[in-house]
Amino acid sequence: METTAARTAPAVIVAIDGPSGTGKSSTSKAVAAQLGLSYLDTGAQYRAITWWMVSNGIDVTDPSEIAAVAGKPDIVSGTNPSAPAITVDGTDVSGPIRTQEVTSKVSAVSAVPEVRARITELQRSIAKSAERGIVVEGRDIGTTVLPDADLKIFLTASPEARAARRSGELKGADLHTTREALLKRDAADSSRKTSPLAKADDAVEVDTSDLTLQQVIECVVTLVEEKRATK
Numbered sequence: 149m150e151t152t153a154a155r156t157a158p159a160v161i162v163a164i165d166g167p168s169g170t171g172k173s174s175t176s177k178a179v180a181a182q183l184g185l186s187y188l189d190t191g192a193q194y195r196a197i198t199w200w201m202v203s204n205g206i207d208v209t210d211p212s213e214i215a216a217v218a219g220k221p222d223i224v225s226g227t228n229p230s231a232p233a234i235t236v237d238g239t240d241v242s243g244p245i246r247t248q249e250v251t252s253k254v255s256a257v258s259a260v261p262e263v264r265a266r267i268t269e270l271q272r273s274i275a276k277s278a279e280r281g282i283v284v285e286g287r288d289i290g291t292t293v294l295p296d297a298d299l300k301i302f303l304t305a306s307p308e309a310r311a312a313r314r315s316g317e318l319k320g321a322d323l324h325t326t327r328e329a330l331l332k333r334d335a336a337d338s339s340r341k342t343s344p345l346a347k348a349d350d351a352v353e354v355d356t357s358d359l360t361l362q363q364v365i366e367c368v369v370t371l372v373e374e375k376r377a378t379k
């Protein structure tokens with residue numbers, strides 16, 4: 149739980165990037181809650197805009213169609229790590245953005261530069277207004293969104309570990325199919341032209357394959373506290 153020291157510490161900006169299933173969301177939420185920081189799930193924002201495109205009959209295989217309407221949906225992200233919330237035009241979409249349909253289309257939508265420009269601006273303004281600091285998780289936070297973050301972490305894990313974690317979540321989904329879908333999304337996210345999934349040169353890389361979630365959380369909390377001590 150949050151300590152008195154955390155309440156009086158200087159604001160700190162933490163960027164956590166990495167591929168799917170490496171533990172970004174679970175780690176970021178826990179670290180933010182423990183240190184009294186805000187939390188932003190940027191993947192949820194890309195999922196939300198994808199959900200809006202699908203719901204409004206936009207052809208997500210056509211980048212120009214996506215670009216033309218990228219500014220339309222009003223996306224609002226909550227920043228409480230204990231109750232992350234996301235709405236589109238006032239509707240709570242925290243459930244619908246996790247469907248297989250959205251998951252399979254999000255890489256195509258998030259590759260469109262007009263989408264990224266809009267969401268990146270939103271992310272920067274949220275980070276700027278977090279008085280006590282924030283943990284922001286995604287794919288391009290350390291490289292593009294917040295290149296001046298106080299601390300950058302890049303989480304990795306073997307495809308096998310990541311697939312096992314994801315199929316556990318999807319209640320017995322086939323391991324091989326999950327692994328292939330995950331690798332396909334990683335490849336799309338890493339190869340797009342505009343701010344691909346990448347490790348920033350100054351990021352600390354943590355391989356979580358053989359670590360428990362608690363060990364990863366402790367590792368990141370220690371790194372944040374070390375940073376704060378030198379601010």
Ligand SMILES: Nc1ncnc2c1ncn2[C@@H]1O[C@H](COP(=O)(O)OP(=O)(O)O)[C@@H](O)[C@H]1O
Nearest residue numbers: 168169170171172173174313317356359360361
């Ligand atoms: N180090 C770990 N060991 C085992 N399971 C983990 C670990 N880190 C995360 N998980 C589990 O793996 C799943 C995916 O984690 P998540 O935080 O959503 O990853 P990401 O945000 O990188 O996609 C979750 O069910 C989570 O509880």
Ligand SMILES: Nc1ccn([C@@H]2O[C@H](COP(=O)(O)OP(=O)(O)O)[C@@H](O)[C@H]2O)c(=O)n1
Nearest residue numbers: 168169190191192194254255258286287288
């Ligand atoms: N900063 C970010 C975050 C997510 N994304 C996109 O959003 C998708 C969903 O992100 P996510 O974090 O919810 O994915 P999971 O790893 O949780 O499944 C990614 O596959 C990327 O296509 C992105 O392009 N940039």
